[in-house]
Structure formats: C-alpha cells, structure tokens
Amino acid sequence: MDGEAISRAITRIAHEILETNKGxxxxxxxxxxTRGATLAETLASKVGGIEGAEVPVxxxxxxxxxxxxxxxxxxxxxxxxxPFDVEGRxxxxxxxxxxxGRTIRSAMDALMDYGRPRSIQLAVLVDxxxxxxxxRADYVGKNVPSSAKERVKVYFESTDGRDAVxxxxxxxxxxx
Amino acid sequence: xxxxxxIIDVEDLTLExxxxxxxxxxxxxxxxxxRIKKLPTLRGRTIVNLFLEPSTRTRTSFEIAAKRxxxxxxxxxxxxxxxxxxxxxxxxAETLSAMACDLVIVRHKYAGSPRMLAEHxxxxxxxxxxxxxxxPTQALLDLFTMRERLGHLEGxxxxxxxxxxxxRVAGSLxxxxxxxxxxxxxxxxxxLMPARPDILGxxxxxxxxxxxxxxxxxxxxxxxxxxxxxxxxxxxxxYSRLWGMNEARLSAMKPDAIVMHPGPMNRGVEISSAVxxxxxxxxxxxxxxxxxxxxxxxxxxxxxDASGAAx
Numbered sequence: 502m503d504g505e506a507i508s509r510a511i512t513r514i515a516h517e518i519l520e521t522n523k524g525x526x527x528x529x530x531x532x533x534x535t536r537g538a539t540l541a542e543t544l545a546s547k548v549g550g551i552e553g554a555e556v557p558v559x560x561x562x563x564x565x566x567x568x569x570x571x572x573x574x575x576x577x578x579x580x581x582x583x584p585f586d587v588e589g590r591x592x593x594x595x596x597x598x599x600x601x602g603r604t605i606r607s608a609m610d611a612l613m614d615y616g617r618p619r620s621i622q623l624a625v626l627v628d629x630x631x632x633x634x635x636x637r638a639d640y641v642g643k644n645v646p647s648s649a650k651e652r653v654k655v656y657f658e659s660t661d662g663r664d665a666v667x668x669x670x671x672x673x674x675x676x677x
Numbered sequence: 678x679x680x681x682x683x684i685i686d687v688e689d690l691t692l693e694x695x696x697x698x699x700x701x702x703x704x705x706x707x708x709x710x711x712r713i714k715k716l717p718t719l720r721g722r723t724i725v726n727l728f729l730e731p732s733t734r735t736r737t738s739f740e741i742a743a744k745r746x747x748x749x750x751x752x753x754x755x756x757x758x759x760x761x762x763x764x765x766x767x768x769x770a771e772t773l774s775a776m777a778c779d780l781v782i783v784r785h786k787y788a789g790s791p792r793m794l795a796e797h798x799x800x801x802x803x804x805x806x807x808x809x810x811x812x813p814t815q816a817l818l819d820l821f822t823m824r825e826r827l828g829h830l831e832g833x834x835x836x837x838x839x840x841x842x843x844x845r846v847a848g849s850l851x852x853x854x855x856x857x858x859x860x861x862x863x864x865x866x867x868x869l870m871p872a873r874p875d876i877l878g879x880x881x882x883x884x885x886x887x888x889x890x891x892x893x894x895x896x897x898x899x900x901x902x903x904x905x906x907x908x909x910x911x912x913x914x915x916y917s918r919l920w921g922m923n924e925a926r927l928s929a930m931k932p933d934a935i936v937m938h939p940g941p942m943n944r945g946v947e948i949s950s951a952v953x954x955x956x957x958x959x960x961x962x963x964x965x966x967x968x969x970x971x972x973x974x975x976x977x978x979x980x981x982d983a984s985g986a987a988x
Contacts, residue, residue: 562704565718565976574678574980578704614713 504664510642515547517640522591525552529590531559533608534579537596539657559583566607588616597655599625602636629653679977683802685791687813687853699821701973719748722779727753730786735805739782742971770797801978809843814971816849821966822959826935831858834891838864839898842871846939851879868909889929896937897922897947923949935959
C-alpha cells in the first residue's frame with residue numbers, strides 16, 4: 502500500500518465508523534502504541550472533520566497486560582493516556598496490523614480497567630490473518646494474506662517520514 | 678529487562694537499568710492515579726516480604742506495589758517468624774526457597790544479609806535496607822522524585838545532611854547520584870561522618886550554611902536515636918540549630934530548590950514543621966513515587982524470567 506491507498510482506506514473507515522455509530526456524538530478513539538496511536542489521531546481528525554466535532558483520542562500501552570510476560574518483556578513501556586471517561590462510550594480501538602489477536606485481547610482488558618464502555622469496536626489498517634483468538638476487526642483498511650513467517654510493517658509520515666505498508670521477508674521471531 | 682537478577686546494592690544496576698526502572702515507574706505512576714489501581718501483570722507470582730527489622734512504611738510500600746501487580750504477597754515479620762525461635766537466616770532462606778517464592782524483599786539489621794540470602798535461594802532478591810549499608814529502592818524513588826520536580830538529574834547538586842555514618846539511605850543515594858551525573862555533597866558534624874568520608878565518592882562539608890546556596894536538593898536525613906552510639910552531639914536543640922532545615926535556611930537556597938526526607942520525620946529536629954508542610958518539601962511525592970518505583974523494580978526483575986538465562 503502506498504500513501505494514497507492508505508489515505509483512501511482511512512477516509513473510508515472514517516465514514517464506516519460514522520455510519521455504524523450514527524454520528525460521532527458518543528465516539529472515542531483509543532490507539533495502541535505506537536503506530537495504532539498515530540493512526541487513531543488521523544482517524545479522529547478525519548471523523549471530526551466530517552462531523553465538525555472534536556472526537557476524544559487516547560493512547561494505550563499494553564505491556565502490563567501481555568500474556569507472554571513470563572517469556573518476553575517489552576523493551577520500552579510507553580505512557581498510557583486516556584484523557585476521557587470511557588464509561589458508557591463507544592470506543593474504537595485502533596491498531597496498525599491485526600495478526601494473532603493477542604494484542605487486542607490485552608488492549609480490551611486494559612481498557613476495561615478504566616471503566617465500562619458501551620461498546621468496543623476494532624479498526625485496523627491491515628488484517629494479515631493468522632488469528633489465535635476469536636477476535637475480528639469491525640473496520641479493515643486492507644486484507645493482506647501473508648505467510649506467518651513474513652513481517653507486515655506499517656510506516657507513517659509523522660513517525661517514519663513516509664506512508665506505506667510493506668511485507669518483509671521474515672527475520673526470526675515473526676512479530677507483526 | 679535488567680542486567681541483574683537482584684537489586685541489593687545500587688552498584689548492581691547499570692546506568693541503563695537505573696533509567697529503565699525510572700522510565701517504567703512513570704507508567705506505573707499513571708496506574709496509581711486510576712480508579713482501579715490494579716494490573717494483571719504478575720499474576721501467580723509469589724513475593725515475600727522478609728522484614729527482620731521493624732518497618733512500616735517501606736514494608737507497606739512493597740506490599741501495595743505487589744498487590745497492584747496482582748502478585749501474591751506474603752509478610753514474614755520478625756516477631757512472628759521462626760527467627761525468634763533461633764532459626765538461622767540461611768535456614769529461613771532455604772525454607773522460603775522450598776516453598777518456591779519468586780521474589781524476596783529483605784530487610785535486616787546486618788549489612789550483607791541480602792547478599793547471603795541471594796546465594797542460598799533461587800528467588801530474586803530486593804534489598805529493603807540492610808544495616809548501615811544500603812537501601813537501593815529508596816535511592817531510586819529519590820531520583821524519580823528529583824527528576825519529576827526538577828526535570829533532570831545530570832548536574833544537580835544534592836546536599837545530604839545529617840547522620841552520614843549510620844545512614845543506608847546515604848549509602849545508596851551517593852553512588853546512585855554519581856551514576857546519573859549529579860554532584861552529591863555529604864554534610865554533617867564530624868561525629869556523624871564515617872571514619873573516611875573521602876572514600877564515599879561525595880564532596881564533604883562540615884557546615885551546612887556554606888553550601889546551602891549551591892544546592893538544588895537538600896536531603897535531610899533522620900536523626901536515628903536507635904543507631905547513635907555515645908553522644909554524637911550535645912543536644913537535640915543544638916543539632917537542630919546547626920543542621921536542621923528551617924525557613925531561614927530554605928530562603929537561603931535557590932528559589933526552585935527542594936527539600937527531601939526519607940521519613941519518618943522528626944519535626945523540629947532535622948526539619949522544622951513549617952518547612953515540612955511547605956510546597957518545597959516533597960516528602961509525600963517521595964512516598965508516592967516509592968510505590969511506582971517498586972512496582973517497576975518487581976516488574977523488570979520478574980518479567981521475562983521464564984526464558985531461562987535471566988542474567
């Protein structure tokens with residue numbers, strides 16, 4: 502995917518979110534660090550632009566909720582910042598790549614510790630398959646069939662200097 | 678993940694370890710501000726508080742930290758334990774080891790006992806204060822508070838005032854400050870200085886008033902009546918007049934300088950009540966940071982553990 506394809510996908514997702522939720526009134530976005538957070542910002546400003554309203558955005562670090570903590574430690578823990586009350590809101594979780602679903606499981610647990618949202622929806626730029634948990638995305642930028650050994654990498658202008666989605670030949674470990 | 682299995686001396690940590698603990702603690706501090714102050718992170722891990730010397734605040738702080746990480750915390754207090762029945766420390770260690778504990782926080786009146794425990798146990802050890810030697814998590818929470826209030830650590834001038842000879846707080850804080858590039862000065866009467874203050878690695882001053890204007894932090898140590906042998910100063914009143922922090926001394930310091938104290942405070946001795954309650958005293962920030970820093974130390978010692986070679 503190049504920059505234009507990404508931008509079109511995000512615009513389409515923004516419209517889908519508004520259609521499903523019948524407006525932005527009760528919406529909030531929560532991005533999973535680090536690239537999900539960038540994507541959440543972009544989505545929120547798109548949705549806000551269409552509706553002419555400010556939509557709250559938060560960021561979530563799931564390091565403390567991982568299920569593989571016993572064998573793996575996140576090298577760097579980022580700050581979680583949810584500057585709004587999640588109680589009763591329709592929260593759209595945002596991540597760049599949906600893979601095993603384990604990150605999303607952790608993110609839902611983390612989010613629940615802040616309160617009881619009315620609903621949690623999931624938006625991802627890329628769904629690459631290989632789910633290990635019964636989790637699916639509500640909004641998908643692009644389905645990218647990939648081998649479990651490959652890596653799918655998302656780049657954003659603001660953090661990486663360009664917008665792109667690339668499939669890389671796997672080094673070891675797999676990852677996203 | 679840290680480069681060490683245990684935190685017994687500050688010197689067990691590399692600068693990178695130390696900064697990683699402080700940075701991770703920032704995230705845990707956010708958790709402590711939530712309505713639901715609990716994470717599932719260390720579920721199923723067992724943490725033993727082996728406190729063989731009286732302590733309320735440090736033990737409580739470790740206990741809260743363990744609970745907020747969902748670890749199972751067990752208190753093993755001196756008065757209730759087998760030690761009063763004459764069990765040796767090594768036997769206690771081996772007993773705890775046989776019960777498969779993951780982490781032991783140990784406080785003991787003799788320096789070096791945490792190191793000895795580490796040699797007889799598979800568990801990770803955090804030193805919660807050993808005799809007159811070290812109290813590393815205190816130094817970590819102090820650095821956290823300084824960085825939070827003053828924005829940086831490098832280049833800070835920190836005066837540690839009082840009973841340097843008997844203080845394990847100073848024993849950990851001086852090397853920790855040196856690691857992060859700060860400038861420690863130990864300040865106190867010669868009778869409360871160790872025999873060779875010059876080998877501490879800090880500058881030494883025998884008057885408080887001379888160095889006050891240089892300080893970014895005045896760290897007031899508690900006068901430990903229980904550890905002072907003989908009579909190191911003529912009277913508490915004289916100590917307070919020469920070495921105590923009061924409003925006049927506070928105004929002689931830089932306008933943004935802060936006053937710290939490891940607690941519990943002797944109001945009217947090393948710190949006046951007016952200063953203790955002023956916004957420039959950060960004593961409660963230190964207590965608050967203590968929980969976050971200890972959560973970070975536990976998380977970083979126990980996380981990634983099962984991958985084997987944890988060294």
